[in-house]
Structures are given as C-alpha cells and as structure tokens.
Amino acid sequence: MKKIFTLVTAMTCFAMSQAQELTTAPSTAAKPAATSGSIAQAENLLVLKETEFDFGKIPQGKPVTHVFEITNKSNVDLKISNVHASCGCTTPEWEKDKVVAPGGSTKITVGYNAAAEGPFTKFITISYNDNQSKQIIIKGEVWKTPGSSAPENKGLNDLKNN
Secondary structure (H helix, E strand, O other), X not given: OHHHHHHHHHHHHHHHHHHOOOOOOOOHHHOOHHHHHHHHHHHHHXXXXXXXXXXXXXXXXXXXXXXXXXXXXXXXXXXXXXXXEOOOOEEEEOOOOOEEOOOOEEEEEEEEOOOOOEEEEXXXXXXXXXXXXXXXXEEEEEEOOOOOOOOXXXXXXXXXXX
C-alpha cells in the first residue's frame, strides 16, 4: 500500500512539474502604443457607482432590492451579455438587449430573498462585451422574525375603564 501511495504521489508531482509553463515578461518596447489606451478604454467601459452594498440588518422573510448604476465612460458601445448571481436567493434584473452608448448609463437591480437567518455575502458577476466581467457584492444580516404576533394586552382594558 505504501508503494502505491508513493508511486501515485511521485506521478502527481511529475505531472504538476510538467504543467508549469515558463513565461517571460513582455518587453515594453514590443507593446504597441495603442495598448495602454486600450487598457484604459476597457477600464472605462463599465464604471460602477459602487461595487458593494450592505443592506445592514433585515427581517427574515422580507425580500430586499438594491439598484447598481452603471456608466459607459469609454468611446465604444457597452453590451451586458449576462448577470449571474452566486446562488438562487439572489436575483439580478437588467435590460438584456440594451446597448449603452458612450457616456450613457443603465441599471442592474439586485434582489435578495431574506429566507435564511444570519449574515450573508453574495457575489454577482456582470459579463459584458463578450469577454469582460466585473463583480458586485451584496451583504447584510437577516434577523429572525417572531413566529407569532405579540399577545393581547389584557391590562389595557383596565386602563380604559379608569
């Protein structure tokens, strides 16, 4: 058994060492001048007013929503292809076929179903212009609501009669 374990470990280490790829840093002289502009352009394509929202303490069983504002500060069109939440309790909504022109803006509404008690952090990934993505986060804490309403105050009638 020890020989088999040693053999499997050795094969795994060998495979991992062969999977490593030697790369060299690209020289700055080889970069075209437009690359730095393209990087800045990609950064300005989808600009979020905020990347994280904290709901604070919310009651259990009461869904909540927040609107994230997006602005296109580049000089090319922005097309959001998908908005994907990390779990089914989080539901993003956006205008699926909308193209945001340069200087324009749009919104993504994120809903959270506050069913489970306790703190939460949920990640929502925005995919846009075919191969780019950004992530937004919602968080908060769900507190348990009472199972029944408060009992009737029978002493209240005594106060009314006096």
